[in-house]
Amino acid sequence: MELSEAETFFEAARLAFDHAALFGSSQQRFMLAGEGLNLVLAAGHEAEAANRYLSALAARPAAEEDGQAGENLTLLLWSAEGTGVNLPTPDWRVSDHTIRGELPRFSDGRFKTSYNMQSRAFSAIDLQQGLALHCVRSFTDLPQYEWGAPLRDIICWWLSRKSVQLVHASAVSAFGKGALLVGPGGSGKSTTAAQCLRHDTLSFISDDYCAVSLRNEPRIHPLFCTSKLCVVATQSIPGLGAGEFSDGTGKILFRLARADIADDLPLRTILMPEIVDAEHSEILPAGKGRAARRLMPSTLFQLPGSARSEMVLMGDLIRRVPAFRLRLGRDRGDLLTTLTEHLKAL
Amino acid sequence: MTKVPSYVLHEAFDDETVVVNMNRGHYFAFSGQSADLWGEIVRGASTGDLSARLGIKPPDLDRFLSLLDQEGLVESSREATEQLSPEEWLADTVLAGSVERFTDIEGLLLIDPIHEFDQNGWPTA
Numbered sequence: 001m002e003l004s005e006a007e008t009f010f011e012a013a014r015l016a017f018d019h020a021a022l023f024g025s026s027q028q029r030f031m032l033a034g035e036g037l038n039l040v041l042a043a044g045h046e047a048e049a050a051n052r053y054l055s056a057l058a059a060r061p062a063a064e065e066d067g068q069a070g071e072n073l074t075l076l077l078w079s080a081e082g083t084g085v086n087l088p089t090p091d092w093r094v095s096d097h098t099i100r101g102e103l104p105r106f107s108d109g110r111f112k113t114s115y116n117m118q119s120r121a122f123s124a125i126d127l128q129q130g131l132a133l134h135c136v137r138s139f140t141d142l143p144q145y146e147w148g149a150p151l152r153d154i155i156c157w158w159l160s161r162k163s164v165q166l167v168h169a170s171a172v173s174a175f176g177k178g179a180l181l182v183g184p185g186g187s188g189k190s191t192t193a194a195q196c197l198r199h200d201t202l203s204f205i206s207d208d209y210c211a212v213s214l215r216n217e218p219r220i221h222p223l224f225c226t227s228k229l230c231v232v233a234t235q236s237i238p239g240l241g242a243g244e245f246s247d248g249t250g251k252i253l254f255r256l257a258r259a260d261i262a263d264d265l266p267l268r269t270i271l272m273p274e275i276v277d278a279e280h281s282e283i284l285p286a287g288k289g290r291a292a293r294r295l296m297p298s299t300l301f302q303l304p305g306s307a308r309s310e311m312v313l314m315g316d317l318i319r320r321v322p323a324f325r326l327r328l329g330r331d332r333g334d335l336l337t338t339l340t341e342h343l344k345a346l
Numbered sequence: 347m348t349k350v351p352s353y354v355l356h357e358a359f360d361d362e363t364v365v366v367n368m369n370r371g372h373y374f375a376f377s378g379q380s381a382d383l384w385g386e387i388v389r390g391a392s393t394g395d396l397s398a399r400l401g402i403k404p405p406d407l408d409r410f411l412s413l414l415d416q417e418g419l420v421e422s423s424r425e426a427t428e429q430l431s432p433e434e435w436l437a438d439t440v441l442a443g444s445v446e447r448f449t450d451i452e453g454l455l456l457i458d459p460i461h462e463f464d465q466n467g468w469p470t471a
Binding site (some may be wrong): 099287308 | 355356357359360361362364366368371373375377389448450451
């Protein structure tokens with residue numbers, strides 16, 4: 001039987017990984033967003049950087065009872081620089097990439113393929129086999145957004161098979177109830193989420209990206225242990241530690257301890273932060289359309305997948321969860337009280 | 347019949363319909379009669395019927411369709427006209443104020459990335 005273009009390239013890339021792993025590899029098994037992940041890493045002399053890259057995942061070690069055979073994803077990850085083993089030469093043109101880096105010619109119902117020209121990161125998945133490949137040119141050359149949200153494409157593809165949608169949103173929680181924070185850059189999502197770190201009642205779940213499952217009741221799943229904040233915002237957040245990167249936008253990447261991040265929780269409210277010229281914060285009811293505009297376009301343009309099915313999933317999410325405007329006043333203590341009271345009342 | 351291209355995604359809510367042009371990185375909020383009109387177009391209604399069915403004067407409908415055409419939200423054979431904002435297209439019509447356009451994420455698009463190729467044939471931006 002003739003192999004499809006997607007399968008042919010996937011097999012060639014898998015052989016390249018096998019070659020890279022001849023010089024040594026390490027394995028880890030952990031859980032992420034309720035899914036088992038077996039990760040095999042061949043990084044050669046970039047092993048330290050690779051492990052630092054992977055530490056941004058909000059994963060926990062897998063227990064014996066976690067996952068069943070056949071349901072886990074096996075991810076083969078390697079560095080071309082670290083191992084000296086490159087990917088096969090691609091036989092596609094730059095114009096074959098979508099704006100999200102996907103390669104439709106090398107993607108079908110079974111295989112998904114993407115290549116990010118900025119970070120020089122290749123990702124592919126065989127959904128049928130539960131096998132994924134990720135090759136970076138060099139871990140040390142990756143831009144800030146990759147360090148903040150590693151393996152994003154593969155996680156997105158793998159979770160989508162179970163109606164779990166990655167979204168461009170921050171998230172916080174209290175009293176076992178989660179709140180999604182949606183809005184454009186500069187609206188206050190990240191700062192609001194970071195204010196909840198190590199708070200007595202509120203908890204941080206995610207900054208920038210998280211997963212939302214819609215199988216039964218909507219739930220939020222943390223994916224990454226990172227927060228990107230502007231310098232001014234960091235001054236009011238104690239215990240953040242030293243930041244690592246600045247990407248030219250003025251935002252610094254902070255690594256968070258997994259213990260500082262809440263586990264997955266029911267999603268009970270969608271909040272749309274907006275900075276206002278007022279002392280106190282307040283939360284006001286908002287229309288579904290406004291929430292959709294704050295969530296859908298930025299998610300659609302940043303994450304891979306079938307845009308149409310993503311739009312339907314996010315529409316379902318917005319119809320099922322109430323939405324509110326979160327007017328952010330200057331008094332940060334008041335903001336935390338407002339958030340706490342809102343979540344308590346839901 | 348006016349057709350919606352595959353790169354235009356839309357989702358209707360009680361208060362408004364969100365329409366995204368995935369090619370241009372623009373998105374829109376349609377409310378009131380504009381949302382009703384869009385819903386009819388998506389369902390494949392003939393533009394000839396829309397005016398009478400929704401009680402919208404033909405010149406107002408024509409300006410709405412010209413706006414959709416300009417923004418690439420429908421496939422049409424209309425000749426290109428001047429570039430106007432939604433507010434300008436719909437000024438002095440019953441649809442005034444019912445369409446908002448947002449362009450804040452168009453910077454995420456790599457419409458024509460500058461690229462080179464590494465020694466292994468992989469493009470780099």
